[in-house]
Amino acid sequence: EAQVTQNPRYLITVTGKKLTVTCSQNMNHEYMSWYRQDPGLGLRQIYYSMNVEVTDKGDVPEGYKVSRKEKRNFPLILESPSPNQTSLYFCASSTTVGQPQHFGDGTRLSIL
Amino acid sequence: QKEVEQDPGPLSVPEGAIVSLNCTYSNSAFQYFMWYRQYSRKGPELLMYTYSSGNKEDGRFTAQVDKSSKYISLFIRDSQPSDSATYLCAMSDRSTLGRLYFGRGTQLTVWP
Numbered sequence: 001e002a003q004v005t006q007n008p009r010y011l012i013t014v015t016g017k018k019l020t021v022t023c024s025q026n027m028n029h030e031y032m033s034w035y036r037q038d039p040g041l042g043l044r045q046i047y048y049s050m051n052v053e054v055t056d057k058g059d060v061p062e063g064y065k066v067s068r069k070e071k072r073n074f075p076l077i078l079e080s081p082s083p084n085q086t087s088l089y090f091c092a093s094s095t096t097v098g099q100p101q102h103f104g105d106g107t108r109l110s111i112l
Numbered sequence: 113q114k115e116v117e118q119d120p121g122p123l124s125v126p127e128g129a130i131v132s133l134n135c136t137y138s139n140s141a142f143q144y145f146m147w148y149r150q151y152s153r154k155g156p157e158l159l160m161y162t163y164s165s166g167n168k169e170d171g172r173f174t175a176q177v178d179k180s181s182k183y184i185s186l187f188i189r190d191s192q193p194s195d196s197a198t199y200l201c202a203m204s205d206r207s208t209l210g211r212l213y214f215g216r217g218t219q220l221t222v223w224p
Contacts, residue, residue: 004155033212040120042216043156043200050210058211090155098209100146103155 002027004104006091012110013081021076021107023091031094032074033058033101034066036087043090049074050097081111115139118201118215127224131188135201135215138182142203142213145177147186150198150217159199160186191222 004025013019025032033048035058045058049068063085065077074093078085088108092101118135125131133147143164148156160175162168168175174187184203188195201215 031210033210035214040216042118043202043214045212048210056210092155098144098204098206100158100161101212103148103157105153105155 002102004091004093004102006089006104006107008107009105010108012112014112015082016080019078019081019109021078021089021091021109023074023076023104024072025074025091025093025102026072027093027095027102028071029093029102030071030096031099031101032068033092034064034074034076035090035092036060036085037090037106038087046076046089078109081109083111085109086111115213116201116203116215118218120216120218122219122221124221124223125191127191127193127222129191129222131191131195131220131222133186133188133199133201133218133220135184135203136182137184137203137213139203139205139213140179140182141205141207142182143206144204144209145175145184146202147173147175148200148202150200152197156200193222193224196221 007022034046035043047066049055091104094101116137147160150156165179172189176185198217200217
C-alpha cells in the first residue's frame, strides 16, 4: 500500500530535549515536505526537499532542521524544542515538485 | 495579508445540499490549485488538482479557478454526512514549485 509513515504519532517531551520525527514514503517520490498545523493558522510549510541532498526552507523553518540522505526518508529534527513548537506535524511527498502531495497521518508534539 | 484566504466556517448544511467552498489569493503567479479534505485525526487527502483557469469535475465534486478574480471554488453536489470534514485549498506557482500555500481550511458538517 502506498503510504507516508510518520513516527511517533504522539509525543510529550520537555523544553530543550532534542527530538527527531521520522518520515518515510514507499512510493519512490522525489519531493518531500514538512508542515505544521495550528488552530487558526492552517498548514504552514517548514522545509521541503526536491530530491536527495536538496533541501530548502518553507514559511516557518526557525528551530527545525531536516536532512535527505536517502530518497525514502526525510526526518524532522528539533535540536532544542520550545513550547511554541507544540503543534500537529505532517509529512508529505509527491512524485516530483508541483504535483499533488500525499500526506502522512500526523505527529502531535507537546513540548512542556 | 496572508497569501491565501479561506473562510474557516463552520459551515453546516442538510444532506443533499449543494455546498460551495471558496478561497481567494493575492499572488497572481499561482498556477497550480488543489483542494484537500481532512478528516479528524487524519492527514489531508487530495480531492481535486487543477492547472491554470477553468473547471474540473470528478463525481459530485467540481473545482473552478478564476485567475482574473484570483478566486477558486469547490462545489459539492448532493452532499452526504460522509463529506463532513475540513476542506483546505492549496496553491503554488511555477517559479517556486517547492512551496505550497494553504488556506486555513473550512470546517463542513453535513447533517442527515
